[in-house]
Amino acid sequence: MRCALPTTTKQRYLRGSLITLRRRCGKPGCRCAGKDGVPHESPALSCAIDGKSHVITLAPADVPLVTAALRDYHAEQERLEKACSAGIQWLRGRVDQRRAKRSAS
Numbered sequence: 001m002r003c004a005l006p007t008t009t010k011q012r013y014l015r016g017s018l019i020t021l022r023r024r025c026g027k028p029g030c031r032c033a034g035k036d037g038v039p040h041e042s043p044a045l046s047c048a049i050d051g052k053s054h055v056i057t058l059a060p061a062d063v064p065l066v067t068a069a070l071r072d073y074h075a076e077q078e079r080l081e082k083a084c085s086a087g088i089q090w091l092r093g094r095v096d097q098r099r100a101k102r103s104a105s
Helices: 060-104
Strands: 017-023 040-049 052-058
Touching: 017 052, 017 060, 040 060, 052 060
Parallel strands: none
Antiparallel strands: 017 040, 040 052
């Protein structure tokens, strides 16, 4: 399956891993044939969709776009984790205040 990403400036997010597929085509005269043959390589995105693993083969031109989208996803995930940690601290402070009022009464 080929994947062509739009080249717009709109920020995109991708979750998964950028991998290199290595495989042998099976043609007897190909450079990949034999035990010492060099396998064919192509970039791909490995990801889970609805709980199932998928590998999406990429065109070389898509690699920088996919790399940027993966980086943006991780940055957004990190930002969200920090916001959640701050929310938990806020909630703990609120619960502690409520408990302090109860024990003071």
